[in-house]
Amino acid sequence: MFTLCTKWMVRNARRLERLERFESSAAPSHGSVQLPKLQDFSVANEPVLEYRVGSKERDELKVELGRISTVIEEIPIVIGDKCYCVGEPKFQVMPHNHCHALAKYYYAPASTIEHAIEVSVEAQQRWDRTSLQERIAIWERAANMMAGEQRQRLNAATMMGQSKTAIQAEIDSAAELIDFMRFNIFFLKENAKYQPISTDPCVTRNSLRFRGIDGFIAAISPFNFTAIGGNLAYTPALMGNGVVWKPSDTAILSNWRIFNIMREAGLPPGVVNFVPADGPTFGNVITSSKYLSGVNFTGSVPTFNWIWKAVGDNLHRYQNYPRLIGECGGKNYHFVHPSADPATVISGTIRSAFEYCGQKCSACSRMYVPRSLWGEICCGLLEERCRLKVGDPRDFSIFMGAVIDDKAFDRISGYINYALNNRKTKIIGGGCYDNRVGYFIEPTIIETTDPLDKLMTEEIFGPVLTVYVYEDKEVTDILRLIGTSTKFALTGAIFAQDKPFIQFALEELKMTAGNFYINDKSTGSVVGQQPFGGGRMSGTNDKAGGPNYVMRWTTQQSIKETFVPLRDVNYPYMNES
Ligand SMILES: NC(=O)c1ccc[n+]([C@@H]2O[C@H](COP(=O)([O-])OP(=O)(O)OC[C@H]3O[C@@H](n4cnc5c(N)ncnc54)[C@H](O)[C@@H]3O)[C@@H](O)[C@H]2O)c1
Numbered sequence: 103m104f105t106l107c108t109k110w111m112v113r114n115a116r117r118l119e120r121l122e123r124f125e126s127s128a129a130p131s132h133g134s135v136q137l138p139k140l141q142d143f144s145v146a147n148e149p150v151l152e153y154r155v156g157s158k159e160r161d162e163l164k165v166e167l168g169r170i171s172t173v174i175e176e177i178p179i180v181i182g183d184k185c186y187c188v189g190e191p192k193f194q195v196m197p198h199n200h201c202h203a204l205a206k207y208y209y210a211p212a213s214t215i216e217h218a219i220e221v222s223v224e225a226q227q228r229w230d231r232t233s234l235q236e237r238i239a240i241w242e243r244a245a246n247m248m249a250g251e252q253r254q255r256l257n258a259a260t261m262m263g264q265s266k267t268a269i270q271a272e273i274d275s276a277a278e279l280i281d282f283m284r285f286n287i288f289f290l291k292e293n294a295k296y297q298p299i300s301t302d303p304c305v306t307r308n309s310l311r312f313r314g315i316d317g318f319i320a321a322i323s324p325f326n327f328t329a330i331g332g333n334l335a336y337t338p339a340l341m342g343n344g345v346v347w348k349p350s351d352t353a354i355l356s357n358w359r360i361f362n363i364m365r366e367a368g369l370p371p372g373v374v375n376f377v378p379a380d381g382p383t384f385g386n387v388i389t390s391s392k393y394l395s396g397v398n399f400t401g402s403v404p405t406f407n408w409i410w411k412a413v414g415d416n417l418h419r420y421q422n423y424p425r426l427i428g429e430c431g432g433k434n435y436h437f438v439h440p441s442a443d444p445a446t447v448i449s450g451t452i453r454s455a456f457e458y459c460g461q462k463c464s465a466c467s468r469m470y471v472p473r474s475l476w477g478e479i480c481c482g483l484l485e486e487r488c489r490l491k492v493g494d495p496r497d498f499s500i501f502m503g504a505v506i507d508d509k510a511f512d513r514i515s516g517y518i519n520y521a522l523n524n525r526k527t528k529i530i531g532g533g534c535y536d537n538r539v540g541y542f543i544e545p546t547i548i549e550t551t552d553p554l555d556k557l558m559t560e561e562i563f564g565p566v567l568t569v570y571v572y573e574d575k576e577v578t579d580i581l582r583l584i585g586t587s588t589k590f591a592l593t594g595a596i597f598a599q600d601k602p603f604i605q606f607a608l609e610e611l612k613m614t615a616g617n618f619y620i621n622d623k624s625t626g627s628v629v630g631q632q633p634f635g636g637g638r639m640s641g642t643n644d645k646a647g648g649p650n651y652v653m654r655w656t657t658q659q660s661i662k663e664t665f666v667p668l669r670d671v672n673y674p675y676m677n678e679s
């Protein structure tokens with residue numbers, strides 16, 4: 103503990119030093135933004151543990167990985183304080199060893215989802231009367247449990263259930279999840295500091311209070327980030343809402359861990375209900391309920407489009423206009439300028455495109471490289487790619503595990519087959535896949551001569567990177583293609599040393615990414631540091647991990663209290679004439 107704290111303090115001091123040095127240097131190129139000092143924040147990011155050989159965290163994680171691999175955990179539907187196991191059981195398997203089941207769970211039928219809605223609507227009324235202090239105390243307790251005794255249980259469930267390596271699990275089900283818990287409390291407190299003007303408080307007192315929304319919020323989460331499930335379900339709850347949470351089938355065990363931690367930390371039953379279900383059945387029931395007050399969704403564009411349309415079709419039924427938050431897919435780019443540093447491009451691109459098998463919504467999947475640098479960058483990418491080991495995450499030497507399931511395997515291998523049979527494209531690295539034991543796909547690099555090829559425009563969501571090599575003199579035209587060739591605008595990165603070009607690209611690419619990186623990879627946003635989300639068809643861009651996200655989940659009330667009562671209808675001048 104002592105070593106950890108000391109390391110943390112040293113790291114923090116270094117960060118502070120770097121920030122101060124940056125502040126005292128020239129103003130940032132995207133405007134004269136005044137950067138706050140680290141000391142201004144009463145919250146800090148959870149340190150990411152390193153899992154080196156012999157470390158305490160590595161030993162603890164191994165014990166938990168051993169334990170989790172020998173049992174099939176039973177996961178019920180939980181509504182209020184009752185558990186339900188109904189219908190045919192389903193199984194969550196290890197993607198890297200798909201004959202091995204980890205968890206047994208059940209799909210809630212329509213009637214059970216309706217019951218969850220009733221319970222949640224009723225619980226919301228009591229919960230909304232619980233003071234902010236009490237709610238915050240529960241979140242703080244939960245964050246401490248996640249950072250302490252529950253850390254490796256969360257990580258092991260994420261590694262085995264979603265096929266993440268130790269470090270990818272650590273940045274997700276430990277660091278990011280804990281950060282969401284702590285930063286949302288911080289943002290709530292900061293936002294609550296604002297109170298409206300009372301010109302003379304002896305005459306009138308004006309105030310603003312946060313209320314949950316009467317009804318229920320449907321939280322619908324994706325498979326790829328455990329932390330996102332936690333944020334989607336529990337941030338609305340923090341703000342006084344009742345929630346019906348439908349976790350993803352392929353992240354069910356890690357999401358179940360979060361649900362249990364929150365209950366153990368003191369969240370009353372019924373505030374968040376755990377309701378695994380078939381997606382379309384769940385979607386139909388929630389969008390037909392008069393009590394739907396919001397949908398907190400993260401996942402693919404087609405699913406969000408379906409939800410949005412169903413809400414529109416059912417508008418006449420609702421007592422509130424449901425709030426719709428949807429963070430969706432991306433076709434994220436790395437744009438390399440002739441002035442770029444090739445080494446930075448190579449390592450950033452390998453990490454972004456292939457970490458967690460490219461199954462991050464922010465993963466780089468299209469890259470534009472100038473002819474003058476392609477020789478060096480191509481060699482570097484291929485050399486690094488060859489070193490990436492693919493396998494079972496219990497082997498700490500692997501770089502990536504398996505893709506999530508058979509559907510993903512078929513979709514991604516379909517794109518690889520397309521590249522094999524297309525004369526405009528050439529697979530220059532990888533391209534093999536094998537699903538006999540696990541859903542394994544090699545990190546694959548494809549070169550195309552068509553910047554509008556579907557490999558350059560559609561979301562693949564797998565370990566496939568497509569590169570278009572442009573002639574140096576075409577740099578401006580190609581830069582403009584980024585924003586016009588896809589409907590997405592999630593993340594993007596430019597690599598350049600040329601300052602005027604960076605300034606030009608910042609303007610030219612302004613609407614092409616909700617998260618924009620300069621000389622850094624397109625992935626790896628951190629709560630409180632790079633609030634996350636994209637525009638255009640990548641989503642509603644409500645910026646999870648930012649200060650305004652909590653405010654999407656409250657319906658505010660302005661209160662004016664008058665101490666000098668109005669007893670005369672006439673205006674003063676009328677009494678004078
Ligand atoms: N922008 C972001 O912040 C972000 C973050 C993570 C993932 N993603 C995106 O998520 C996608 C991958 O996740 P996924 O495969 O789990 O997405 P998905 O759309 O297949 O599923 C997401 C959730 O929706 C449910 N669902 C499916 N059909 C439904 C329906 N008709 N009604 C209600 N719910 C329904 C699923 O069961 C799951 O729980 C990718 O497109 C990725 O880019 C985006």
Ligand SMILES: N[C@@H](CCC=O)C(=O)O
Binds near residue numbers: 624
């Ligand atoms: N926060 C993640 C993206 C989450 C989407 O899958 C990142 O920036 O890499």
